[in-house]
Every structure is written in structure tokens, then in C-alpha cells.
Amino acid sequence: xxxxxxxxxxxxxxxxxxxxxxxxxxxxxxxxxxxxxxxxxxxxxxxxxxxxxxxxxxxxxxxxxxxxxxxxxxxxxxxxxxxxxxxxxxxxxxxxxxxxxxxxxxxxxxxxxxxxxxxxxxxxxxxxxxxxxxxxxxxxxxxxxxxxxxxxxxxxxxxxxxxxxxxxxxxxxxxxxxxxxxxxxxxxxxxxxxxxxxxxxxxxxxxxxxxxxxxxxxxxxxxxxxxxxxxxxxxxxxxxxxxxxxxxxxxxxxxxxxxxxxxxxxxxxxxxxxxxxxxxxxxxxxxxxxxxxxxxxxxxxxxxxxxxxxxxxxxxxxxxxxxxxxxxxxxxxxxxxxxxxxxxxxxxxxxxxxxxxxxxxxxxxxxxxxxxxxxxxxxxxxxxxxxxxxxxxxxxxxxxxxxxxxxxxxxxxxxxxxxxxxxxxxxxxxxxxxxxxxxxxxxxxxxxxxxxxxxxxxxxxxxxxxxxxxxxxxxxxxxxxxxxxxxxxx
Numbered sequence: 001x002x003x004x005x006x007x008x009x010x011x012x013x014x015x016x017x018x019x020x021x022x023x024x025x026x027x028x029x030x031x032x033x034x035x036x037x038x039x040x041x042x043x044x045x046x047x048x049x050x051x052x053x054x055x056x057x058x059x060x061x062x063x064x065x066x067x068x069x070x071x072x073x074x075x076x077x078x079x080x081x082x083x084x085x086x087x088x089x090x091x092x093x094x095x096x097x098x099x100x101x102x103x104x105x106x107x108x109x110x111x112x113x114x115x116x117x118x119x120x121x122x123x124x125x126x127x128x129x130x131x132x133x134x135x136x137x138x139x140x141x142x143x144x145x146x147x148x149x150x151x152x153x154x155x156x157x158x159x160x161x162x163x164x165x166x167x168x169x170x171x172x173x174x175x176x177x178x179x180x181x182x183x184x185x186x187x188x189x190x191x192x193x194x195x196x197x198x199x200x201x202x203x204x205x206x207x208x209x210x211x212x213x214x215x216x217x218x219x220x221x222x223x224x225x226x227x228x229x230x231x232x233x234x235x236x237x238x239x240x241x242x243x244x245x246x247x248x249x250x251x252x253x254x255x256x257x258x259x260x261x262x263x264x265x266x267x268x269x270x271x272x273x274x275x276x277x278x279x280x281x282x283x284x285x286x287x288x289x290x291x292x293x294x295x296x297x298x299x300x301x302x303x304x305x306x307x308x309x310x311x312x313x314x315x316x317x318x319x320x321x322x323x324x325x326x327x328x329x330x331x332x333x334x335x336x337x338x339x340x341x342x343x344x345x346x347x348x349x350x351x352x353x354x355x356x357x358x359x360x361x362x363x364x365x366x367x368x369x370x371x372x373x374x375x376x377x378x379x380x381x382x383x384x385x386x387x388x389x390x391x392x393x394x395x396x397x398x399x400x401x402x403x404x405x406x407x408x409x410x411x412x413x414x415x416x417x418x419x420x421x422x423x424x425x426x427x428x429x430x431x432x433x434x435x436x437x438x439x440x441x442x443x444x445x446x447x448x449x450x451x452x453x454x455x456x457x458x459x460x461x462x463x464x465x466x467x468x469x470x471x472x473x474x475x476x477x478x479x480x481x482x483x484x485x486x487x488x489x490x
Contacts, residue, residue, distance in 0.1 A: 023066045027108045030087040031066040034110070037083030040076040041116075043068040054111060056097020057158070058442070059340035060408040065092070065106035072116050074188060074196065074222040077133070081220065082194035084110045085471060091192075092473040093220045095134050095160030099167075102444045102475040109473055112220065114162070122147060127228045128185065133221055135161045137329055145326035150231035152180040155332035162221050167439035167476075168213050168393050170401070172294040172328050173231065175265040175381030179396070181213040182387040183227035189219035192467035196222075210462040213393025215438060215447075216474040217463045235303035236294035236328055237320035239310055243287035246270060246364045247356075249313055253291055254351050256309050257399070262381035264306050266293030267332070270363055270374040274407065282317060283333070287365075292331055293378070341372075342414050343405030344421035345440040347398040349433040351376070362427045363404065370406060371420050377401040392459050393451060401437050402428055438476045447476045 023031070023045050031044050043050040044067050053068040066089055069080040084091045090109045094100065103109075114133035120140055121130045124147035129140055138157035144150060154164050154171050169180025177183070186200040189207065197219070199207045210218045241249050253268050260266075268291050275285030291310055295303040300322055304311075307320060335341075348355070361367060363374040379398050387394040404424040406417030425432075438450040448456045456478070464480040 023064060023107045027066040027089065030089055030108075031110070033087045034067055034069075034080075034083050034089075037086055038069065038076070038079040040072070040080050041070040043070075053113060055338070056094065056100035057338050058098055058100050059338050060342055060414050061097070061100040061103075063097075063100060063103070063106055063111060065109045065111035068111045068113060070113050070116050074117075074190065077112065077114075077220055077222050078190045078194045078196055080110060080112055081190055081192065081471075085192075085194065090471055090473050091220070092475075093133070093216055094475075095163050096136070096158060098159055099163065099439065099442060099475050101442045103473065104444055114160075114222075117222070122149070122228070124149065127230070128225055129228055130186075130223060130225045131161050132223060133162055137161055137164070141326050141329045144228050145232070145324065147228075148230060148232040149228040150325040151226070151228055152177055152183060153329050154180075155329075156334035156336070157329045158336055162224050163216070163475075164439065165224065165226065166211060166213070166215050166221065168396075168437060170377065170383065170396070170437070170439070172234070172236065172265050172331065173229070173296060174383050175260075175262045175378065176296050177229065178382040178385070178387060179213060179391070179393065180226065181211075181393060182389060182391050184208070184212050184224065185227060186225040187211055187221050188223035190222055191219045192469070192471035200225075206462050207466070209390050210392050210459055212387070212389075212391035214459050214462075215450075215476050215478070216472070217459065217478045218466050218472075220472065231296065231325045233322055233324050234294045234296055234328060235300060235320060236292075236323050236331060238290055238292035238317070238331070239307075239313075239315040239320065240282075240317035241289045241313065241315050243270075243289060243365050245313070246289045246360055249289045249291065249310075250356050250360065250364075251353075252310060252313055254356060257378050257380070260378070260380075261306060263297055263303075264293060264295045265381070266291055266378045268376045268378075270371075272370065272372055274372065280333070294328055294331070340408040340414065341405055341442075342408045342418040342421060343403060343440070343442045344418070344425045345401065345403045345436065345442070346425045346428065346432045347379075347396070347435045347437060348376075348400045348402055348428060348431050349397075350399050350431055352431070355428060355431045358427050359424070363424050369420055369424075371404055371417060371424070372406045373404070374424055375403045375405075377403065392455050394455070396437060397435055398433050401440060402432075403440050405442075441476065445476070447478050450476065 043053040071077045117132035117134040119132040137153040165180045363369040404421040408414030436449040
């Protein structure tokens with residue numbers, strides 16, 4: 001789920017109860033000592049600003065940390081990490097909180113919200129962007145476009161750049177250029193002991209490798225540098241059909257993906273769109289089948305030919321055209337602003353006819369599904385090839401990423417949608433490959449399933465070298481010894 005451009009966390013409604021564990025008295029006593037140890041803005045349970053500060057983008061997650069810190073710069077981030085260590089507390093960095101669910105209970109944790117650190121610098125000559133820890137894609141995309149450049153952004157403008165990129169980052173140019181993480185060139189990190197280190201190919205290369213898809217497991221990123229691409233525009237848009245066309249559209253799209261060129265990246269969605277006033281009228285309150293995506297290339301006729309087989313199904317709406325690259329950050333029509341949602345996910349090795357029938361039976365026309373969205377993201381191309389530059393997540397195995405999600409306006413609705421999303425994933429399990437794309441995993445999973453075995457062992461070793469006691473808590477924590485899970489956490 002995704003989106004928002006505010007500079008401080010805000011709440012639209014009270015969050016649905018998830019992990020509502022109160023801060024233990026001992027941890028609260030420790031948290032009170034933070035006031036004397038750091039000058040960063042700080043909110044403790046009971047403070048007037050605590051509820052707003054603790055609330056993530058995903059309102060279905062009820063975070064209750066021992067304290068919330070809102071550092072304004074890298075020095076204050078380091079202060080907070082040192083102060084937490086002195087108080088015997090852990091630290092969980094968080095930008096927007098789109099993927100807050102996997103963190104779990106935070107009773108002994110300082111939630112380090114980076115939303116006040118939104119700086120962006122563009123070096124058009126070097127084709128590089130440098131962002132602070134809390135920058136959103138909306139901060140980057142338009143600024144880069146002024147120079148005819150594009151970033152490998154995600155499908156929503158209010159997703160945080162750092163969290164998205166550290167977890168991999170799969171956007172509309174992914175089958176051409178790979179994951180966003182593969183194009184990280186440098187970073188500034190605050191380590192678990194509060195020290196600051198600059199990381200690039202010549203300085204701390206193991207840490208650079210770990211940052212490229214390894215999640216937030218080795219430090220608090222306070223600055224991130226990455227490549228930009230000379231993509232001023234793209235042939236992009238969406239094809240939309242009525243819900244009843246799902247069987248033939250899914251069959252055609254799956255067959256089409258088998259031979260689609262690397263220049264195109266698409267998704268297929270079964271949508272049950274709520275009748276909300278901020279949703280465009282052609283979509284509001286409807287059940288639809290949508291294929292959206294982008295084709296890279298300068299020749300409109302050649303780009304149109306790439307999607308000709310899909311257009312042959314006579315969509316009700318067809319918006320594919322030459323558009324500015326900056327517009328793609330809103331192509332997917334993801335919700336902007338805090339939203340309560342639950343989801344489940346897996347990676348599929350294939351989607352033969354039997355799997356297509358199963359998907360439609362549990363989530364398509366004639367099913368009892370109330371899920372807002374069931375999506376398949378097209379893999380292959382550069383996503384399936386090892387990153388030549390070296391990354392913890394160097395490629396994605398499989399043919400599709402499956403993502404099923406629903407709105408969770410109440411705890412009861414959240415429970416129902418959570419069960420339905422899990423049912424979709426379970427129904428497709430015979431065609432899953434056992435891997436996870438962790439950026440889409442919105443509940444705690446075994447982090448080792450996000451990596452090749454050798455890469456996971458190396459990531460464990462890198463984390464153990466800089467955070468042997470598990471002071472820092474990532475949303476998908478990697479253990480610090482040769483077992484699965486967060487073995488480094490106290």
C-alpha cells in the first residue's frame with residue numbers, strides 16, 4: 001500500500017489494533033531518561049504528541065513504542081541511537097510506516113521517525129540523486145524530471161525512498177533496469193554504537209553490499225545516493241475491463257508475459273474499488289480488471305506493438321500513450337495518505353491454467369472475496385538476472401509476485417480481509433517458489449526467504465559485525481548468527 005507529503009506524522013483516524021502492547025513500566029522508566037540524553041524532539045507515552053508521532057502510514061498497525069524520536073538531522077539520529085543504548089532500549093528506524101506490521105511489539109523500542117529529514121539534491125551531470133532519510137518519492141521524481149531524469153521509483157508518491165530502496169524497490173522500469181537497490185552508489189549510516197560511517201564502493205564495501213536489498217539491518221541510513229536515468233518520458237498507461245472479463249484477460253496477460261520484451265513492465269489487478277469521493281469517477285465503486293505498466297522506447301508505434309495483444313481484448317478504458325516520466329509515480333492510483341490495510345503475499349514460479357482458475361475461484365467473479373485488490377507483478381527481464389554490481393538481493397526468482405490486500409477500517413474488517421488475503425496466498429501455494437519479496441510482506445515472515453541462502457548467511461555476518469546485540473530493529477530483521485529470525489534482538 002502507499003502515499004503522503006507531510007513533514008510530520010499525522011493521523012486521519014485512530015489505527016486498527018495491531019500489536020497494541022503497552023510499554024512495560026521498566027522500559028517506560030528507561031525511556032524517561034532519554035530526555036536528558038538527547039536534544040531530538042521526543043514523545044513518550046502520555047505526552048500530547050505521542051499518538052500522532054507513533055502512528056504509521058498503515059493505520060491498521062497500532063504501534064506503541066517506549067518512545068518516539070523525531071530527529072532533524074544526522075547528528076540527532078546518532079544522539080538518539082546512543083541515548084537508547086545508554087537507556088537499554090532498542091531502536092527501530094521508520095520513514096512513513098507503509099510496512100510497519102512486521103516490526104511487532106515495540107515496548108522496549110525507540111521508534112526513530114525520519115519524517116523531518118526530507119532533503120533532496122540532484123547532480124544532473126553525474127546523474128545522481130542524494131536524499132535524506134525521510135525523503136518521499138514525491139520529493140524526488142519532479143525534481144529529477146526537471147533535468148530530464150528519472151529514478152527507479154515505486155508505484156506511489158508518498159512511499160519513503162530509503163525504506164523502498166533498501167528492501168529492493170520494484171517499479172515501472174524494473175524489467176529494464178532491475179531493482180532500485182542495484183543502483184545505490186553511496187550512503188551515510190549511523191551504526192548501532194552511534195558512530196557515523198560513509199559507505200561506497202571504496203569505503204566499507206560489505207556495508208554497501210548489505211544496503212543494496214538487505215533492508216535496514218546494518219544501520220540507520222541518514223543519507224542515500226543512487227543513480228538516475230535519462231528517461232524523460234515513457235509509453236505508459238492502463239487497460240481496464242469489466243470484472244466479468246477477468247478469465248480471458250488473465251489468460252491473455254499471462255501468455256503475453258512469457259515473451260514480453262525487457263522494455264515493458266506491467267501488473268495485473270482484480271480490483272473491487274470502494275465508492276469513495278476522491279476516487280476518479282470511472283473507477284469509483286466498481287469491480288474491474290486492470291493491466292497497467294510502462295514501455296521504454298522512443299518509437300510510439302513500436303511501443304504500441306508491444307501491448308497490441310492486450311489491446312486486442314477491447315478494453316473499456318485505454319490510457320496508454322506517450323506521457324512524462326514523472327507522471328508514472330501516480331499511474332497505479334495507489335491511495336495517498338494514511339490508510340488502514342492488511343495484505344498477504346508470495347512469489348509464484350509460474351501461473352499455468354490450473355493456477356489461473358484457482359486465483360479466479362478465490363478472488364475473481366463469482367467468488368466471495370471482498371478484497372480491494374489482488375495483484376500480480378510481472379517479473380523476469382533484468383529482475384531475474386544477477387546484479388553485476390553486487391547486492392544482497394541481486395535478483396528475484398519467479399514469474400510473478402502475488403499481492404492480495406483489503407481495507408481494514410475496523411478491527412473486525414481487518415481480521416476478515418486478513419483471512420481472505422491469506423486464503424488467496426494459500427490457494428496459490430502449489431505454484432509458489434518459497435521465496436518472499438520482503439517489501440510486500442506486511443506481516444512478520446522468515447527473513448531468510450527473501451534471499452538466496454549464501455546471501456542470507458553473508459547478510460547475517462555483516463549485521464553481526466556492526467550490531468552483534470541487535471540494538472537496531474529492521475521491519476524484517478536478519479539474525480546475527482546462523483539461525484533464522486531475529487536472534488540478535490534481546
